[in-house]
Structures are given as C-alpha cells and as structure tokens.
Amino acid sequence: MYKVTVFGLGFVGLTTALGFAEKGHTTFGFDVNHERMEMIIKGVIPFMEPGLNEALTRHLDNKFFLVENPIDAVRQSDFIFLCVGTPCGANGQADLKYIYSAINMFSDILNDGKYRVMVIKSTVPPSTTQEKVTSYLRERGLIPGKAFGISNNPEFLREGRCWDDFINADRIVCGVCDDKSSQMLQTLYREFNAPFFAVSLNTAEFIKYLSNTLLSTMISYANEMSKIGDVIGDIDIKDAFKVLHIDKRWGGCNMASYVYPGCGYGGYCLPKDTQAMYAASLEKGFEPMILKKVIETNESMPDFMAHKICKILSPSDNIGILGLSFKPDSDDVRDSASGKIIAKLIEAGYHNLLAYDPIANEAFKKDNEEFKLIYCASLEEIQKRADVLVILTAWQEFLNVNEIYPDKTIIDCRYVL
Ligand SMILES: NC(=O)c1ccc[n+]([C@@H]2O[C@H](COP(=O)([O-])OP(=O)(O)OC[C@H]3O[C@@H](n4cnc5c(N)ncnc54)[C@H](O)[C@@H]3O)[C@@H](O)[C@H]2O)c1
CATH class of the missing domain: 3.40.50.720 (NAD(P)-binding Rossmann-like Domain)
Structure with missing residues (x-):
C-alpha cells in the first residue's frame, strides 16, 4: 500500500484523499484554507456531499491524516496529488497560480533520492503538464523522469455525487511520460473496478x-x-x-x-x-x-x-x-x-x-x-x-x-x- 499526500481539500482533493484511504492507502491532506482544515479536523465536511461524512468518520486519524506542514508528509509519500483550484485567468486561460504555489511548498525535497510521482489532478488544459508545469520545474533545476515522475490524472466526478463517482469511477485516465510512474499509478488504482488508461500527458488532459x-x-x-x-x-x-x-x-x-x-x-x-x-x-x-x-x-x-x-x-x-x-x-x-x-x-x-x-x-x-x-x-x-x-x-x-x-x-x- 502507498502513502499519498494531497494538496487542496476541496470537492476533488478531500474525496481523493478519503477515496484512497478507503482502498487501504495512507493519505495525508493539506489545505492553505485554515477554516477548511479546522472543520475537517473536527470531522465536518465543508460542503454538502453524500457519503463523505461517513468516509471521514471511518478514516480520520486512521488512514487519513491532516497535516499542518506538508513537508514531512511529502517526504514519506510515494505520490503527491495536486487537487488545488485552477480558476479562470484574465484572458480565459486556466490560472495555474495555485498549482505553482503548491509545488513551491515541496520542490526542495523532490531531489532527495526517494522516487515519487507528482500527479496533477486539477483540471488543466492540454499541454499544461508537458509544457508549463515541466518548464516551471526545470527552471528550478528539477528534471522529471529519473528522480521523480510527473503525471496527470483528470477527475470526472460530479458535485453532489463526489464519493460515489470517485469510488465507482467509470474510467481512470492517467497522463504519463515514464514507465515507472505509469506502473505505480496502475498499482495505486488496482482496487478500483474501472478501466485504466495510461496515455500521453496531453491526451489525458484533452480527454477531460x-x-x-x-x-x-x-x-x-x-x-x-x-x-x-x-x-x-x-x-x-x-x-x-x-x-x-x-x-x-x-x-x-x-x-x-x-x-x-x-x-x-x-x-x-x-x-x-x-x-x-x-x-x-x-x-x-x-x-x-x-x-x-x-x-x-x-x-x-x-x-x-x-x-x-x-x-x-x-x-x-x-x-x-x-x-x-x-x-x-x-x-x-x-x-x-x-x-x-x-x-x-x-x-x-x-x-x-x-x-x-x-x-x-x-x-x-x-x-x-x-x-x-x-x-x-x-x-x-x-x-x-x-x-x-x-x-x-x-x-x-x-x-x-x-x-x-x-x-x-x-x-x-x-x-x-
Ligand atoms: N468540483 C468539481 O466538480 C470538479 C470535478 C472535476 C475536476 N475538478 C477540478 O479539480 C480542481 C479542484 O476543484 P475543487 O472543486 O475541488 O476546488 P475547491 O475550490 O473546492 O478546492 C481547492 C482547494 O485548494 C486549496 N489550495 C489552493 N492552493 C493550495 C496550496 N498551495 N496548497 C494546498 N491547498 C491549496 C484551496 O484552499 C481549496 O480549498 C480544479 O482544477 C477543478 O477544475 C473539479
């Protein structure tokens, strides 16, 4: 079983963290929104989503842990899931500021010798992971492929049905660019009864x-x-x-x-x-x-x-x-x-x-x-x-x-x- 750190505990991130916990993985959740973190610590879901309350009760401090400082969690994790918002930018393009701010929080330890897969679950337009996020990492001396993997994994859940759509996904799509990441993602999702597609980074984003x-x-x-x-x-x-x-x-x-x-x-x-x-x-x-x-x-x-x-x-x-x-x-x-x-x-x-x-x-x-x-x-x-x-x-x-x-x-x- 893997360890997974999730950045962003909104509809997608909280569901993802609890969903992987449900399948036996250990998950760590972090959000910059303190009000949101406070509610979750108390066992309260910050929005209405059937099934999530029960899942939180089952897994909080058991398989799902909230962390105030995500670095230690990332250090021990096999996967880093980015589930932060990607709002509309000035000219309609996806604004990636939250993706970059999350990366800044753990970029120092990406080259520490432990192989991890960084997974963009947030919705980002085709070519974003390959061109923009990879360039952002490269500018910081971080070259995906050997020391760590980069992939994306668009989410198809519907609000109001987050839990059911995640647990009973109709398809799992992962954009990958190296075999190791691809195999690890396939293993991570092994307990999900859904067809798994490992495609190119751009294709996965395009499918979403x-x-x-x-x-x-x-x-x-x-x-x-x-x-x-x-x-x-x-x-x-x-x-x-x-x-x-x-x-x-x-x-x-x-x-x-x-x-x-x-x-x-x-x-x-x-x-x-x-x-x-x-x-x-x-x-x-x-x-x-x-x-x-x-x-x-x-x-x-x-x-x-x-x-x-x-x-x-x-x-x-x-x-x-x-x-x-x-x-x-x-x-x-x-x-x-x-x-x-x-x-x-x-x-x-x-x-x-x-x-x-x-x-x-x-x-x-x-x-x-x-x-x-x-x-x-x-x-x-x-x-x-x-x-x-x-x-x-x-x-x-x-x-x-x-x-x-x-x-x-x-x-x-x-x-x-
Ligand atoms: N809501 C949906 O139905 C849905 C479905 C599929 C995909 N998506 C995509 O998933 C992504 C997240 O959507 P959502 O609805 O969960 O958004 P959300 O606004 O509910 O949650 C995003 C969370 O990220 C947090 N955040 C921002 N920067 C952070 C950082 N650096 N570290 C940690 N947390 C940080 C915010 O505080 C917020 O709580 C978006 O890209 C969205 O397009 C959403």
Missing part, C-alpha cells in the same frame, strides 16, 4: 476537456434552441425536449439531460473549462468557432432570463427566487446562474427580492453580500411572503410547486413544471 466542452456545447445548443422556440412562439419547449429524449438513439442515457434548456451552465467547472480550452487553442493559433459560440450563448442566458422575468413582473412585485445553487443536490454557488440573474434583476431596478434554496442559502449569502435579499427558511415561507415565484434551480422540491400552490404565479426558467 472533451468531456466538459461536450457538456457545455449540449447545454448551449439546448438553450439556443429554446430561444428559437421562444421567438417563433406557440412552442411548448419542455414537451419538445422531452419528446426529443425518447429517440431510441439516446438509449435512455443520462447525457440526454444535458440537452435540455435552462438558465445556462454554471458551477466551478464548465464555465472556466470551456473558456480555458478556447484560450488554449487560440494560444496555439486555432480559433475554435463552436466553442466561441457556446460561450457566447451561455453568457447571453442571464440577460435572456432576466428579460423574460421583467416582461412579466414589475419592480414593485415581491419576487421569490427558488434555487441559488448552480445545480440541484449541491450547495455550491460558484458561478451559479441564479447569482447572475439576480444581479441583472437588481440592475434593472427590481429590489424586492426574496430567496430560498433547500441547502445553499448560507453559502450564497456569504458569496453575495452585495445583494440585499430576504432569505427564507422554507418553501412555505417564501410562497407566503412573495407575490410571484421564479424557479432558477431545478430542485426536486420545486418540481410540483404549481400543484402545491395552484394560485401562485410561477415563472419557470428551468422548464420543469
């Missing part, structure tokens, strides 16, 4: 972006079609898409749910990853026109939805926003469509806004202090206090809101009613 940009493209396609339906008129958009999904060629697959209109894709991954792939290609001299339009369509959605709401409501109405997280079953509010649409409404002079999310009220309030919203603790409360309800996240709880409150005006921006 194939996945995320396809999802963005399907969503923008559906949103563009919904706009066409809207301008032509007398089209039941919801029914039209439901009928589309009956086509045998979909085979009842879950991917069909991405070909469905709404408020635009949001969350931490699809917006920044689509931008980053566009920027990475542009940097190499090819402008991807489909991705350009996918991004433009997505960016137009908050305006489109706000306009739809403003056409029906007046600024004096008390508007009850249903849903603040970027998708149901998650309390992640990063880049959520709700945030963007609320901003547009406020800009248009609509200030009587109430909001309710089954689990994300607190997270949204913390991230959007500038919005003066009245937060409600339940669906019952918001329907009592608001004149009109607007569905912005398709939580299960909202799917029959029209039947529970038949007299209420409801604007359904997710086409779920």
Whole structure:
C-alpha cells in the first residue's frame, strides 16, 4: 500500500484523499484554507456531499491524516496529488497560480533520492503538464523522469455525487511520460473496478476537456434552441425536449439531460473549462468557432432570463427566487446562474427580492453580500411572503410547486413544471 499526500481539500482533493484511504492507502491532506482544515479536523465536511461524512468518520486519524506542514508528509509519500483550484485567468486561460504555489511548498525535497510521482489532478488544459508545469520545474533545476515522475490524472466526478463517482469511477485516465510512474499509478488504482488508461500527458488532459466542452456545447445548443422556440412562439419547449429524449438513439442515457434548456451552465467547472480550452487553442493559433459560440450563448442566458422575468413582473412585485445553487443536490454557488440573474434583476431596478434554496442559502449569502435579499427558511415561507415565484434551480422540491400552490404565479426558467 502507498502513502499519498494531497494538496487542496476541496470537492476533488478531500474525496481523493478519503477515496484512497478507503482502498487501504495512507493519505495525508493539506489545505492553505485554515477554516477548511479546522472543520475537517473536527470531522465536518465543508460542503454538502453524500457519503463523505461517513468516509471521514471511518478514516480520520486512521488512514487519513491532516497535516499542518506538508513537508514531512511529502517526504514519506510515494505520490503527491495536486487537487488545488485552477480558476479562470484574465484572458480565459486556466490560472495555474495555485498549482505553482503548491509545488513551491515541496520542490526542495523532490531531489532527495526517494522516487515519487507528482500527479496533477486539477483540471488543466492540454499541454499544461508537458509544457508549463515541466518548464516551471526545470527552471528550478528539477528534471522529471529519473528522480521523480510527473503525471496527470483528470477527475470526472460530479458535485453532489463526489464519493460515489470517485469510488465507482467509470474510467481512470492517467497522463504519463515514464514507465515507472505509469506502473505505480496502475498499482495505486488496482482496487478500483474501472478501466485504466495510461496515455500521453496531453491526451489525458484533452480527454477531460472533451468531456466538459461536450457538456457545455449540449447545454448551449439546448438553450439556443429554446430561444428559437421562444421567438417563433406557440412552442411548448419542455414537451419538445422531452419528446426529443425518447429517440431510441439516446438509449435512455443520462447525457440526454444535458440537452435540455435552462438558465445556462454554471458551477466551478464548465464555465472556466470551456473558456480555458478556447484560450488554449487560440494560444496555439486555432480559433475554435463552436466553442466561441457556446460561450457566447451561455453568457447571453442571464440577460435572456432576466428579460423574460421583467416582461412579466414589475419592480414593485415581491419576487421569490427558488434555487441559488448552480445545480440541484449541491450547495455550491460558484458561478451559479441564479447569482447572475439576480444581479441583472437588481440592475434593472427590481429590489424586492426574496430567496430560498433547500441547502445553499448560507453559502450564497456569504458569496453575495452585495445583494440585499430576504432569505427564507422554507418553501412555505417564501410562497407566503412573495407575490410571484421564479424557479432558477431545478430542485426536486420545486418540481410540483404549481400543484402545491395552484394560485401562485410561477415563472419557470428551468422548464420543469
Ligand atoms: N468540483 C468539481 O466538480 C470538479 C470535478 C472535476 C475536476 N475538478 C477540478 O479539480 C480542481 C479542484 O476543484 P475543487 O472543486 O475541488 O476546488 P475547491 O475550490 O473546492 O478546492 C481547492 C482547494 O485548494 C486549496 N489550495 C489552493 N492552493 C493550495 C496550496 N498551495 N496548497 C494546498 N491547498 C491549496 C484551496 O484552499 C481549496 O480549498 C480544479 O482544477 C477543478 O477544475 C473539479
């Protein structure tokens, strides 16, 4: 069994550390966010993820150890997993500052004679490991290959299902450039019942972006079609898409749910990853026109939805926003469509806004202090206090809101009613 140090204990890093612990490896976790570390030390998961609490209880101080200084952990580890954020940079490219700051923390000991594999699990555009990270290391006299290995291992988990997706992965993809790293990674993942692909560094990164940009493209396609339906008129958009999904060629697959209109894709991954792939290609001299339009369509959605709401409501109405997280079953509010649409409404002079999310009220309030919203603790409360309800996240709880409150005006921006 191996020892693994994980840098970054967010959705991906904490799941990775606990997931390897579950499979019998000893894992060490480190995060620069002290608040996050404090919560985890107390056995509390900093976000809502089914299965992670139980996994933390099973493994904390048993197979999974939090470390305040990661150097000792790295010294004894066979793997260093980088699971730090890779936010959107100024021109849309992936900002690698957290990757570099993590490397700086252990670079001094990479040449100490013990062979380790440094694994980039964070999402980075094709060619990043090979060109940018390797150059960064070389500039510091660190040559991957002999003293240590470098690889990447994109993560495909979905928020709200992190634990299950990690433990029951459908595929494990590792970008490698030397045999030793490749063999060690294969052994690390031996207990996972999933096909293992050892491919070139660039290919592994490319596979991750194939996945995320396809999802963005399907969503923008559906949103563009919904706009066409809207301008032509007398089209039941919801029914039209439901009928589309009956086509045998979909085979009842879950991917069909991405070909469905709404408020635009949001969350931490699809917006920044689509931008980053566009920027990475542009940097190499090819402008991807489909991705350009996918991004433009997505960016137009908050305006489109706000306009739809403003056409029906007046600024004096008390508007009850249903849903603040970027998708149901998650309390992640990063880049959520709700945030963007609320901003547009406020800009248009609509200030009587109430909001309710089954689990994300607190997270949204913390991230959007500038919005003066009245937060409600339940669906019952918001329907009592608001004149009109607007569905912005398709939580299960909202799917029959029209039947529970038949007299209420409801604007359904997710086409779920
Ligand atoms: N969230 C997802 O659904 C998902 C899915 C697949 C891949 N990814 C990718 O995985 C990466 C992490 O995503 P996430 O959602 O877990 O992010 P996150 O923001 O939840 O967590 C990242 C953590 O890294 C920490 N960090 C930053 N610099 C550090 C350093 N030098 N040392 C230690 N910790 C440091 C931050 O404090 C933060 O807690 C991103 O590249 C993302 O694109 C995310």
